[in-house]
Amino acid sequence: MTRKQLIATACLGLLLLLAGIAAFLPQNHPEAQPNAFEPADLAWMLSASGLVLLMTPGLAFFYGGMVSKRNVISTMLQSFIALGVISLLWYVVGFSLSFGDSIGGVIGNPLTFFMFNNVGTAPHPRLAPNLPLVLFAAFQLKFAIITPALISGAFAERIRFWGYLLFMCLFSLLIYCPLAHWTWHPDGFLMKWGVLDFAGGTVVHISAGFAALAGALALGRRHSHLEGHTHVPPNVPFILIGTGLLWFGWFGFNAGSALAANATAVQAFFTTHLASAAAMLTWMMIEAVRGQRPSAAGAAIGAVVGLVAITPAAGYVSYGPALFIGVVSAAISAGAVDLKNRTTLDDTLDVFPCHGVGGIVGMILTAIFAKDGGLATTGSYTLLLHHLGALAFISVFTFGGSYLLYKFTNVLIPIRVNATHEADGLDLSQHGETVLPAPQEDGLVVEPRLMMRA
Numbered sequence: 001m002t003r004k005q006l007i008a009t010a011c012l013g014l015l016l017l018l019a020g021i022a023a024f025l026p027q028n029h030p031e032a033q034p035n036a037f038e039p040a041d042l043a044w045m046l047s048a049s050g051l052v053l054l055m056t057p058g059l060a061f062f063y064g065g066m067v068s069k070r071n072v073i074s075t076m077l078q079s080f081i082a083l084g085v086i087s088l089l090w091y092v093v094g095f096s097l098s099f100g101d102s103i104g105g106v107i108g109n110p111l112t113f114f115m116f117n118n119v120g121t122a123p124h125p126r127l128a129p130n131l132p133l134v135l136f137a138a139f140q141l142k143f144a145i146i147t148p149a150l151i152s153g154a155f156a157e158r159i160r161f162w163g164y165l166l167f168m169c170l171f172s173l174l175i176y177c178p179l180a181h182w183t184w185h186p187d188g189f190l191m192k193w194g195v196l197d198f199a200g201g202t203v204v205h206i207s208a209g210f211a212a213l214a215g216a217l218a219l220g221r222r223h224s225h226l227e228g229h230t231h232v233p234p235n236v237p238f239i240l241i242g243t244g245l246l247w248f249g250w251f252g253f254n255a256g257s258a259l260a261a262n263a264t265a266v267q268a269f270f271t272t273h274l275a276s277a278a279a280m281l282t283w284m285m286i287e288a289v290r291g292q293r294p295s296a297a298g299a300a301i302g303a304v305v306g307l308v309a310i311t312p313a314a315g316y317v318s319y320g321p322a323l324f325i326g327v328v329s330a331a332i333s334a335g336a337v338d339l340k341n342r343t344t345l346d347d348t349l350d351v352f353p354c355h356g357v358g359g360i361v362g363m364i365l366t367a368i369f370a371k372d373g374g375l376a377t378t379g380s381y382t383l384l385l386h387h388l389g390a391l392a393f394i395s396v397f398t399f400g401g402s403y404l405l406y407k408f409t410n411v412l413i414p415i416r417v418n419a420t421h422e423a424d425g426l427d428l429s430q431h432g433e434t435v436l437p438a439p440q441e442d443g444l445v446v447e448p449r450l451m452m453r454a
Contacts, residue, residue: 007162007413018088022115029120032132036123044261045135051252052142056083056149058245062304063153065238066297066349070425071157072235072435078152078164085165086145089172091116094144095137097177099127102187107178113137126186130260139256140180147176147204153349154212155219158422161430163415170405171211175398179203194383195390196370198268199257201312201362202394209356210395211402212347218406219416221346223423236296243300247276250307254314268314271322272307278326279306286334301354305333308358313366321369321376329361363387 001009060079067075086094093110100108113119121132128136148168152159182190183197190202197203224231233239254272258265283302284294292298309329310322317325336353347353367387368375375384409415421429428434 004162015088018092022091025115027115027117029116029134030118030122032121032123037130037132038261040261041130041259042132042135044265045131045139045256045259048252048256049135049139049142051249052139052146052256053083053249055142055246055249055253056080056146058242058249059146059149060242061238062242062246062300063156063349065235065240065242066153066233067156068231068425069234069436070427070434072427073433074161074426074430075152075156077161077431078156078159079146079149081165082145082149082168085168086148086172087141089169090137090141090144094172094177095119095140097173098140098144098180099137099185102181102185105185105187105189105192106181108181108185128259136259139259140184143200143204143253144172144176144180147208148172150204150208150351150355151211151215154347154351155215156348157224157426158219158222158348158416159426160413160415160417161426163409163413166413167405167409167415170409171402174405175207175211175401176203179207179394179398190390193390194373194386196316196366196373196383196387197312197363198315198366199254199311201308201359201366202390205308205311205355205359206363206391206394207398209352209354209359210398212351213345213356214399214403215406216345216347216352218403218410221344222348223419225346233297239297239300243303246304247307250276250311254311258315264315267318271314271317271319272310274319275310275322275326275329276303276306278323279303279309279330282327282330283334286331301350302330302334305330305354305358308355309362309365312359312362313369316366316370316372317374318369318371321365325362325365325369328365329358332361333357360391363391 056079060076063079064072064076092115095116096110096113097108100110100112103109116134116137119134119137121134123129123131124133124136127133148171151171152164180203182188183195183203185191190197195202250272251269255265255269258268280299280303283298283305287294287298306326306329309325313322313325333354336357337350340347340350340353364384364387366374367384369377370383371377373380373383375381406415417426417429425434
């Protein structure tokens with residue numbers, strides 16, 4: 001039996017064990033009283049949860065359109081597989097670590113909601129008093145799913161699938177869950193410190209950005225990057241489809257974070273759209289100023305950067321500041337991409353310059369323009385200083401912690417493919433599938449799996 005078969009056998013055994021425990025373990029799922037909720041809130045949050053879930057397939061198309069034709073399937077699967085892996089982790093212990101009873105403001109008690117015990121249709125008085133707790137947990141799950149999927153763009157075209165799965169699990173439990181607890185749990189130490197993150201600029205995008213930077217350094221450069229090959233996105237329609245799905249889903253991401261069908265949700269809905277529109281145009285204008293032709297890929301990237309940057313601020317700022325955030329974030333991220341291209345850093349799909357830097361810009365500008373406590377609106381420096389301190393701490397934690405997790409993963413499962421598999425493409429070497437036309441020998445189509453090299 002090969003090493004891959006041993007790993008797969010162990011994983012299958014764990015899944016069967018989990019299924020048996022889930023089926024027969026006595027659990028408590030409190031039920032809500034009749035007419036306990038506003039129907040509009042339930043309808044909106046169910047819709048918002050679906051919209052956020054749609055973002056992960058959107059990200060798959062967005063990333064899949066940017067990589068070489070030999071790596072489209074593997075890159076898209078790295079997003080899709082998070083739907084399965086993170087969902088089960090969240091059910092078992094992730095939700096507890098993020099939103100369970102706080103242990104010193106640092107982490108949730110893993111037993112509070114272990115395997116969704118004590119999670120039902122009844123509300124939780126502190127986490128979501130106007131929603132079924134299970135709906136709140138489902139909504140938050142979608143954020144946990146897309147975060148490791150975002151990271152995958154940094155090491156696209158060179159990571160082993162099994163190594164990626166292990167890293168995803170470790171990152172979710174040891175980086176994402178603590179960040180979510182610090183920032184969004186009522187007793188989290190960043191929440192108590194007054195740090196504002198309306199919908200995940202810190203928890204999702206800054207953490208993904210620094211984890212991506214660590215991953216690009218830990219895995220090293222692709223051979224094509226070492227040889228100085230210029231990469232041109234081969235499937236721009238995929239990029240545009242992915243951007244459309246992301247933009248559409250982001251309304252659930254941001255407006256849904258109001259956790260109700262209310263005025264704050266409406267505010268977040270429009271600030272989200274305005275920032276993205278402004279960022280898209282800014283990116284295209286920057287391309288024109290540089291003497292380049294305005295590109296569809298550039299417009300798509302700019303739109304996503306604007307969505308990233310407005311995320312921490314969406315429900316806290318007004319419309320003018322939202323437009324400003326879109327313009328400034330696109331300009332700074334475009335400069336960061338240009339700077340990265342002048343270095344040897346091989347962040348394949350520019351995750352750090354776009355999501356990491358975009359999230360940082362959004363976090364800082366939230367502290368400047370927030371209606372309550374912002375420097376420009378109240379003249380107080382307190383919120384800005386707290387955000388800068390939190391940014392420094394989070395950056396060190398996410399980058400350093402992620403780098404160590406890559407190294408630990410590599411000890412257990414070699415995380416990078418060998419040179420031959422990298423040259424063949426991950427679609428074939430990792431999955432035995434390809435979007436390329438199959439070669440023919442004597443009129444017979446060669447099966448993709450037979451094309452794999454040892």
